[in-house]
Amino acid sequence: MLFLVLALSAYGQPIDWSKVGDETTRLLSEYLQVDTVNPPGNETRGAQYLAERLREDGIESEIVEFAPDRGSLIARVPGTGKAPPLCLLSHIDVVTSEASEWPSDRPPLGGVVADGYVWGRGALDMKGMGILELQVLRLLARHQVPLARDVILLAVADEEVSNHGMRFIIEEHWDRIGCSHVINEGGIGLIDLFFDGQTVFPISVGEKGLLWGRLVASGEPGHGSIPLPGSSPERLHAAVTKLSRRRVRPTYHPSLLQTFANVGRHHGGLSGAILQSPALVRLFLRRRLMSNPLTRAAVTDTLHVTGYSGALQPNVVPVESWVHIDARLLPGTEPDDAERELIELVDDPLVRFERIQAEPAAVSNWDDPVYDALARRAVEGMPEAVTGPVISVGFTDSIYLRSLGVQAFGFVPFAITQDEATTMHGNGERVSIANLHRGVQVLYRAVVDVAAVDHYEPD
Ligand SMILES: [Zn+2]
Incomplete structure (x- = not known):
């Protein structure tokens, strides 16, 4: 007591x-x-x-x-x-x-x-x-x-x-x-x-979830003086080019729409009204959200090439060349699906993906x-x-x-x-x-x- x-x-x-x-x-x-x-x-x-x-x-x-x-x-x-x-x-x-x-x-x-x-x-x-x-x-x-x-x-x-x-x-x-x-x-x-x-x-x-790995291209080794089609650096370059052309659409998670609505209500005015309407957000903010790297990352699954490797001497063509991939995935995209999409996009049997780590969102x-x-x-x-x-x-x-x-x-x-x-x-x-x-x-x-x-x- x-x-x-x-x-x-x-x-x-x-x-x-x-x-x-x-x-x-x-x-x-x-x-x-x-x-x-x-x-x-x-x-x-x-x-x-x-x-x-x-x-x-x-x-x-x-x-x-x-x-x-x-x-x-x-x-x-x-x-x-x-x-x-x-x-x-x-x-x-x-x-x-x-x-x-x-x-x-x-x-x-x-x-x-x-x-x-x-x-x-x-x-x-x-x-x-x-x-x-x-x-x-x-x-x-x-x-x-x-x-x-x-x-x-x-x-x-x-x-x-x-x-x-x-x-x-x-x-x-x-x-x-x-x-x-x-x-x-x-x-x-x-x-x-x-x-x-x-x-x-x-x-x-x-x-966001993540999928980290290496994209590895293999090809015939050789001498730098004789360019051959299908060398590993060449295949890797083609694969990365395909990835960079990947089409992405924004996905607006309910949390983001709620925060926009809170911000809009607090601010008021015309921009405030737009932020409070998911339809108007999709219509008017899409371009702006997609052009800023930070907000683009918030509304898309990103696929980022974060480093190249495999180079030997300037005159030596290596058997393998590779890049690091860091993909970040919104809720709803499973790492397995992202990996499958990546392989389909690259579409080259001599380019493989080696997973390092994956976690779903x-x-x-x-x-x-x-x-x-x-x-x-x-x-x-x-x-x-x-x-x-x-x-x-x-x-x-x-x-x-x-x-x-x-x-x-x-x-x-x-x-x-x-x-x-x-x-x-x-x-x-x-x-x-x-x-x-x-x-x-x-x-x-x-x-x-x-x-x-x-x-x-x-x-
Ligand atoms: Zn910290």
Whole structure:
């Protein structure tokens, strides 16, 4: 009884968000200084950093390694178990940087706080979100929030290279995790995305599938001085030319049409009316969507030649020449069908496709209380902002979780400019302190909405 009274009194107290925001900024600066560049990764260091911060608020955690020094962290704030657990997922690793291209006083592993920003590789992708998730667990514990479901922090290794961290957790540890829902990276707020003065927070509800492989042409080897028809480079060139002439039609996924409608309703006017009508979108926006590479990727199955190989000496014709193919597939296109179409299109028995990896697209149903909470909290207090569901053109660890039936939503509660967006995997990556202050509140409130006893409503 005494415990209950204490719990209620702590939970009832208002949170000093300015203090929490400052703490979040400091923790991100420290986390960015932990070198988890992948390769080689060394994510155990990052997991240990998070484990120490959790311990400060009395939260125990576990580090599991799929290889030496390649650790992922699992931590839990327990609930009554009335609902299945909610997972807050991030990856610990970051991509490499060209340090010479960064401002010299803000190096990639510096975690420098300057000009209203925290600078460093991973600030946006995705140590910033990892720290917001860490803070949500610390706040739940610190304020003794009575929970109807466990809230689990999952910070995993190796998302940027091979996804070994997540796959290892699914194979070896998923039975003790068993989340029904996951919040992960995927969508991030973009200022002036469609219209000036409007910020759009896309929430990723699905990811395109993929088909990766090599297209290999074979032919008679020979001397460069005597061109013969049907050499492997010649066949490969013909095959790639056929692929480049492939006809593609746009497909408008229901998530995209819903986001267009939300954006249109928010903006108003004639363009707003067009965006709210699927028929008018098809009629008036087709050309524009197909001419911008980013939106074209969002509405088509893409087939991208990403590299050539096989060359020997200039005067030697190789037996085999090949290209890398990266195809990304909308929901509804299976990798097997895409491969068949590719082979039919090439139509040459001496050109074969060797598959490297394939995953079908996966989509979570966004008629869902966790989606609703994220959407509501994303735009709270920002009349200039609007939100909606999207299918990401790239994939994250969420693709493996959706295949287990987990509802995964990709949402990072930062609002960034197009310039800031290009710093992810680019130079001068940074996140504003204002985004950290607001983001931690948005995520905490959304989690409390769907996990706290007095908020949780079963569906
Ligand atoms: Zn990422």
